[in-house]
Amino acid sequence: MPLLEVNDLTTWFHMRDGIVRAVDGVSFTLDRGETLGIVGESGSGKSVSCYSLLDLIPKPPGRIERGTAVLGGEVDLLRAPREVLRRIRGKRIAMVFQDPMTSLNPYLRISTQMIEPLLIHEGLGNREALRRAIESLEEVGIHDAVRQIDLYPHQFSGGMRQRVMIAMALITHPEILIADEPTTALDVTVQAQILELIKARQRELGTAVIYVTHDLGVIAGVCDRVNVMYAGTIMESGTVDEIFYNSAHPYTQALQQSIPSLHDKGKSLYTIPGAPPDLTEERSGCPFAPRCAYEEAHCTGPNYRGLDAFRGRHKTACLRVLEGELNLKEENR
């Protein structure tokens, strides 16, 4: 049984000028201790799908329209009573956010913020909680934690703050850590340290991690499996090897080609032709079709069936690949 089983998750924003279909029928599973990457262009619904799981999207305008997200085979997160969900947040599922500069409360000491999950979820006393907080700060590589813990967030650098966020998220030893672009706001050397840190802590604690990023390099470095998202849906899902070396969706390929790589210096950067999708439009068929090099009439027809099994757990949403009309490996030879 998977640790988390998400089925047909659909989150829309009801705006004045139309419905933004930010997440539209997303299904995936997460096993204990595994690392799942979610990758996709900006606006493809990566963050919203994660926030929906913990009811962290602003409502209104947001609304979870359909779907289930079953944790440990027992609770459906999308239908759990508020109190039940609150006890899961920060205890069984913890989050680290993109911008460490704004994600810590500037008015409260690090210590106050760090011990909070322990006071709330484990009923510890202040003294014991503080001891644990200092311990977990040391575990994420903050020296002199006894003294540092009394400071305010603005007295820390960005990298240090993200370490604090990670320590705070892991302090209750959650089963799932959702990291929404945890390194995007940091400079490259710090990025590597933070990734390494999450990996190390994950090994020690057996935490499953959902990594949200638009950086394929990060995915290749740390993930077991990957979901590739486009326009609020999953286009392809598979292991890192399957996604990188055996890709079964033209969008995944286009995404890979648009990474600036070192050896192609001088060559102009590949960009996916066409405009990003308009999420307010109701669509039928493949959302990537208008920008796809392999598009055919039936891609947007009634036969389009969305994400489906390709080979074993390797799934793709490309109808032509599924029907065996298109072999991307052949095409690229």
Add this chain to the structure above:
Amino acid sequence: MFRFIFIRFLQTIPVLFIIAVLTFAMSRAAPGGPFSQERRVSPVIIERMNEYYGLADPLPVQFGNYIKNLLRGDLGPSYRHEGRTVNEIVGGSFPVSLELGMWSLLIALGLGIPVGLLAAVYRNTLLDYVPMSGAMMGICLPTFVMGPLLALVFGLWIGWFNVSGWHTPADRVLPSLTLGLYFGAYVARLTRGGMLEVLSQDYIRTARAKGVPEFMIVYKHALKGGLLPVVAFLGPALAALISGSFVVETIFQIPGLGRHFVNAAFNRDYTMVMGTVLFYATLLIVMNMIVDILQVLLNPRLKYES
């Protein structure tokens, strides 16, 4: 911190001096003098009185004398209240204004902050719309409308309170309400705005993701930041509550400093005008200083910069 207070203190001296010069010049520029009245008084008497009070001297000499006395804390004699000094009058009437101001402040904060909080937490519901429309009305209704209205309803019609006066504890209610509701309306709007701003911040989302209960999010994570606009407003508001209450003092016949100030201006009671203006100016500066310090204490980012 002490350096900061000391520097602020030094800055007030030139400010007060400029205010003194301006007030002096403007009050003297007004036609007539303290002794001109409807009833004709013989010019000889006026001349003798001017001489007695030093009003016949050239203006710079008069100003110099005034400042000299001021430095000793002496605001001079009142020209219109025979035998009483300005110090005595201010000392006697300011506590009344202060009391009125404090009650009003209590009402303004005690009502404004909870209403604003509720409106922010339950935004876009009836709990937001109804009190906030009330607050908008409170801001639009000037005190000289609100005061008589309250006096009419609760004084004349229902008869719970005296229409005017400042004798029994019950006499405090209507004037304090008049002022307090007006400022409370501002406080409510500022609280709501500040809280909405803070509640949309990333760190509130972090708190939610940690499983912090909703009331703790408001109370522990949002309140400090959300109340900063109210604190910033408090300085000018306090000064306005204490000094700007002359309308209310006039409506309800309260023997406060505000009424003396208005009367002094009409009567060209030079020393009284100078005295009250300088007193109010000092008060305003001190209030703003206290608020600045309070803001630094509330906001750790400022604390470590100063």
